[in-house]
Amino acid sequence: MSEFATSAGYGSGHFRHVLGRYPTGVCIVTAMGPAGRPVGMTVGSFTSVSLDPPLVAFLPAKNSRAFAAIAKAERFAVNVLADDQVAVCQRFASRESDKFRGVSWRASVLGSPLLTDVLAWIDCRLDKVIEVGDHLVVVGSVESLDVERVAPPLVFFQGGYGRFSALSTVAEADLAACLRLAELARPNLERMSANFGVQAAASALAGEQVIQLAWVGAEDAALVGLRLPFVAPFGLVFAAWETESVRDKWFGRHDATVREVLSEDLGRARDQGWTAIPDHGKLREIESSIARLATGGPFPEAIRELDTRIAAFAQEYAARSSARPRGLSVPVFDDTGRVALSLTAQRLPAMDRERLERCRAELVTAGTELTAAIRGASPAG
Numbered sequence: 001m002s003e004f005a006t007s008a009g010y011g012s013g014h015f016r017h018v019l020g021r022y023p024t025g026v027c028i029v030t031a032m033g034p035a036g037r038p039v040g041m042t043v044g045s046f047t048s049v050s051l052d053p054p055l056v057a058f059l060p061a062k063n064s065r066a067f068a069a070i071a072k073a074e075r076f077a078v079n080v081l082a083d084d085q086v087a088v089c090q091r092f093a094s095r096e097s098d099k100f101r102g103v104s105w106r107a108s109v110l111g112s113p114l115l116t117d118v119l120a121w122i123d124c125r126l127d128k129v130i131e132v133g134d135h136l137v138v139v140g141s142v143e144s145l146d147v148e149r150v151a152p153p154l155v156f157f158q159g160g161y162g163r164f165s166a167l168s169t170v171a172e173a174d175l176a177a178c179l180r181l182a183e184l185a186r187p188n189l190e191r192m193s194a195n196f197g198v199q200a201a202a203s204a205l206a207g208e209q210v211i212q213l214a215w216v217g218a219e220d221a222a223l224v225g226l227r228l229p230f231v232a233p234f235g236l237v238f239a240a241w242e243t244e245s246v247r248d249k250w251f252g253r254h255d256a257t258v259r260e261v262l263s264e265d266l267g268r269a270r271d272q273g274w275t276a277i278p279d280h281g282k283l284r285e286i287e288s289s290i291a292r293l294a295t296g297g298p299f300p301e302a303i304r305e306l307d308t309r310i311a312a313f314a315q316e317y318a319a320r321s322s323a324r325p326r327g328l329s330v331p332v333f334d335d336t337g338r339v340a341l342s343l344t345a346q347r348l349p350a351m352d353r354e355r356l357e358r359c360r361a362e363l364v365t366a367g368t369e370l371t372a373a374i375r376g377a378s379p380a381g
C-alpha cells in the first residue's frame with residue numbers, strides 16, 4: 001500500500017512502523033461463500049471480546065472481497081495458525097480468486113471451513129458489524145470451539161513471521177562447558193543404568209532452570225535439552241550448596257512448615273553428600289508433566305501444569321510420609337566449590353536394601369571421580 005499523510009499529520013508508514021512493534025497471532029477467517037464456494041482471508045486483528053456472552057471480533061478492511069462473502073454467509077470460522085503454516089497464511093492474504101485450491105479442510109457444525117492442521121478453531125455466527133474508519137469491527141458469537149493440535153503459534157511482528165517461545169534466563173555460554181562435563185560423565189551414567197536398571201541423568205543449574213544434559217536408559221530422547229524450573233523440592237542437590245539468596249528463591253512460595261523440612265534435608269544433603277527423592281504419587285505426576293513438556297514443547301500451559309505439580313509434591317514431601325526412594329542425586333563440584341553438575345539415578349525399580357546401598361555407593365563414587373577429574377572440590381574440603 002502506498003504511503004500517504006494521515007489526518008493527524010504523520011505518514012501512514014510511521015503508523016505502521018510503530019504498530020508493527022505489537023505482535024499478533026495469525027488466523028484465517030473462513031466462510032461458505034455463494035454457490036457453495038469456500039472463502040477466507042488472513043487476519044491478524046482477531047481478538048476475544050467477551051466471555052459471557054462468548055464473543056470474538058476481527059477487523060477486515062472495508063474493501064475486502066472475502067469479507068463481502070463472509071457477511072452474506074452470516075457465519076464464519078476462525079482458524080488459528082501454527083508456526084509451520086506460513087504458506088497457508090500467505091495464500092489467504094493474496095488476492096487469488098481460489099484461495100482454497102490445494103488446501104484441505106472439513107466443514108464445521110455451522111458449515112464453515114475448518115482448515116487441516118490448525119492450532120485451534122472457533123465457530124461463530126456473525127453478531128454485528130460496526131464501521132470504524134477504513135475498517136469494520138466484526139463481532140461473532142461463539143457457538144463452539146476447540147484445540148486441534150499442540151504446536152507453537154505463528155506470530156506476525158514487524159512485517160515478518162516468527163514463533164512463540166518461552167522466555168529463558170539461561171546463560172548460554174555456560175552451557176557448552178556443562179555439556180562437555182556431561183559427556184565426561186556418560187560412561188558412569190551408562191554403567192549405573194546397566195547395573196541397576198535405572199535411568200541415569202546429568203543436569204546443570206543455569207539461572208532459574210535445571211537443564212537436562214544427558215539421560216541414559218530413557219526411551220524418550222527429547223528429555224535431553226529439557227529445561228525444568230528450579231523450584232523446591234526439585235533440584236535439592238543444587239540448592240544444598242547454593243548461596244543463601246539462591247536458596248531463598250528456590251524455596252519460593254512455600255510456607256514455613258515446608259521450608260523447615262526442606263532446610264533439614266539441605267543440611268543432611270551437605271553432611272552425607274547425596275540426596276534421595278521419595279517415590280510419592282505426586283512425583284509420578286511430575287514425571288508425566290515432564291514427558292508432556294518433552295513431547296509437546298515448552299509451552300506455558302505445560303509449564304504451569306509442572307509448576308502446580310511441583311508445589312503439590314512439596315506438600316507431600318514435607319508431610320514426610322515414608323516412601324522408598326525413586327531417585328538419588330549426587331553433586332559434581334567445580335574448582336570454586338559450586339555444583340557444576342548433578343548426577344541422578346532415576347525411576348529406581350524396587351530393590352532390596354543391600355542393592356539400593358550399592359547403587360547409591362556407585363553414584364557417590366561417580367560424583368567423586370568426576371569432581372576429581374575436573375580438579376573440583378566440595379566446599380567442605
Ligand SMILES: Cc1cc2nc3c(=O)[nH]c(=O)nc-3n(C[C@H](O)[C@H](O)[C@H](O)COP(=O)(O)O)c2cc1C
Nearest residue numbers: 041042043044045059060061064065066092093156
Ligand atoms: C499477517 C497478516 C495479517 C492480516 N491481517 C488483516 C486484518 O486484520 N484485516 C484485514 O482486513 N486484512 C488483513 N490482512 C490482509 C488480508 O489477508 C488481505 O488483504 C486479504 O486477504 C485480501 O483478500 P480479499 O480481498 O479476498 O479479502 C492480513 C495479512 C497478513 C499477511
